[in-house]
Amino acid sequence: MIYDLIVVGGGPAGLAAAYEAYINGVNNILIIERDKELGGILNQCIHNGFGLHTFKEELTGPEYADRFIKLVKDTNIEVKLDTMVLEIEEDKKIHAINTEDGYMILESKSIILAMGCRERTRGAIGIPGDRLSGIFTAGAAQRYINIEGYMPGKEVVILGSGDIGLIMARRMTLEGAKVKAVVELMPYSNGLNRNIVQCLEDYDIPLYLSHTVIDIIGDNRVEKVIISKVDENKKPVKGSEIEFMCDILLLSVGLIPENELSKKVGVNLDNRTNGLIVTESMETNIDGIFACGNVVHVHDLVDFVTEEARHTGKAVAKYLNNNLEKKAYINIKNANGINYTVPQKISIDDIEDKLTIFMRVNNVYKDKILKITSGEKIVQILKKKHLTPSEMERVILKKDLLKDLKDDIVISLEEVN
Incomplete structure (x- = not known):
């Protein structure tokens, strides 16, 4: 068949x-x-x-x-x-x-x-330190607790502030563990703001921005994790080390x-x-x-x-x-401030009534204009009060705005005049 x-x-x-x-x-x-x-x-x-x-x-x-x-x-x-x-x-x-x-x-x-x-696993990001048991991805620990019924550790450090890591900080706390720190390399969280509030702030779990793990120490199992502040080049700053005694390190470092x-x-x-x-x-x-x-x-x-x-x-x-129809494709390109756009190309004839474009910005921005152009034509301008890489943006364009376009569509962030 x-x-x-x-x-x-x-x-x-x-x-x-x-x-x-x-x-x-x-x-x-x-x-x-x-x-x-x-x-x-x-x-x-x-x-x-x-x-x-x-x-x-x-x-x-x-x-x-x-x-x-x-x-x-x-x-x-x-x-x-x-x-x-x-x-x-x-x-x-x-x-x-x-x-x-x-x-x-x-x-x-x-x-x-x-x-x-x-x-992403430990091997994908190259964390230094001993090769020990007690290092899990956040999703693996989530499965152990929520489906398999095993508690992977009692004293926890989490590297990465993605949504899974934030949710697991709360989940481990509710199961009786002590989450000592959530450590984030970037100067901003990579999770949704609601998860920062509901999973960390509500449980008094500290978030260390612009920090990373520089060493993992133990004999067979994790016993201590050392973190450090990082500079603008993401390099550890000497003298800023903090030590946490723990038996588990969770990784929430991207998907x-x-x-x-x-x-x-x-x-x-x-x-x-x-x-x-x-x-x-x-x-x-x-x-x-x-x-x-x-x-x-x-x-x-x-x-x-x-x-x-x-x-x-x-x-x-x-x-x-x-x-x-699948003809006359126009590319959608990202310019200033935009990390990516999806879809990457469109056939205007195949759009029913509207086109939804998903995108992420490359940094935290406030009071910007999202400008969509095609050649000399301005397709649409949207004012944005707050933009962050952790929150996906959606732009919906009606087909009427696109039907006469011949040049590639370019999306960029501009200053408010």
């Missing part, structure tokens, strides 16, 4: 994309998930704060996932769990394996890549889109995001292979992942009905 659509990944992006494709008329859909259950990372995120945009109510991660799992189960969408995708071919054949079916070569008319992202399969098949990557280059329809450079969620770029909120995934599901339905 040749499937109309195979979705690689059964997390929030894959579930929402598959369901949206289904309700837009796509038949013979298969979701492949390497874990033993659907839901992805949401299953271990037992804190609330999910769903405010999508469902207009506050849900935990498992509750949010369950909403989409139930929607998918009420359809004829096929699901293969505990199944590992080994390779994707350019002609949209997928090589996969599991204990029930063995080795499979599955054919499809279209593919959605929704593999999510992975955490990387999971794109080994994508690279192997020849999908183009964006070196700004480490994710995929996509069009306004979330299609990659390979015809019929689409992508959405954290495999494209790391999102702040699962609600934004869902929004993007729904858009992708609709686009696949149009593709299968030969309703994507």
Whole structure:
């Protein structure tokens, strides 16, 4: 059998994309998930704060996932769990394996890549010190506590102030551990402001900005972590060392889109995001292979992942009905103050009524103008009171503003006149 659509990944992006494709008329859909259950990372995120945009109510991660799992189960969408995708071919054949079916070569008319992202490890950032037990990524510790039922440590230092690290500072505290410090290399936090307040300030957990770990000491297990202030070049400042006795170091030092399969098949990557280059329809450079969620770029909120995934599901339905024009592409480029933009190129004819552009700035800014131009034309100007790299920005442009554009779109930050 040749499937109309195979979705690689059964997390929030894959579930929402598959369901949206289904309700837009796509038949013979298969979701492949390497874990033993659907839901992805949401299953271990037992804190609330999910769903405010999508469902207009506050849900935990498992509750949010369950909403989409139930929607998918009420359809004829096929699901293969505990199944590992080994390779994707350019002609949209997928090589996969599991204990029930063995080795499979599955054919499809279209593919959605929704593999999510992975955490950076100690090896990726090169922290000096002894090689000891007691060093975990924040996500691994979260799984140990929330799913496996193990407490990984009692006296905690956390390196990195990403959202997972902030949430784990609170989670470890609630489980009786003492979180002695959250240490951040940058002069600003990399987590959402609400998590700074709810996870650190509410529990009197100190946040050390412009600091990093310079040594890890112990015999078999972590016993002490030494941190130091850093200068403007991110180099440790001598004499500023602080020692913390602890038995666990958690790392919350960034997420990387999971794109080994994508690279192997020849999908183009964006070196700004480490994710995929996509069009306004979330299609990659390979015809019929689409992508959405954290495999494209790391999102702040699962609600934004869902929004993007729904858009992708609709686009696949149009593709299968030969309703994507895919012509006269215009690039979207980032200029002053902008770190990246997604999508990276657009076909104006394929935009239904509006274009949503996701972006991040490269520093903390206040009272700026977000300027969108194309050649000599000013497409839109937006005033922004506060911008930070930790919070993704969305710009929504109506199709009427874009229909006559011929030059690349450039997005930049400017001073308020």
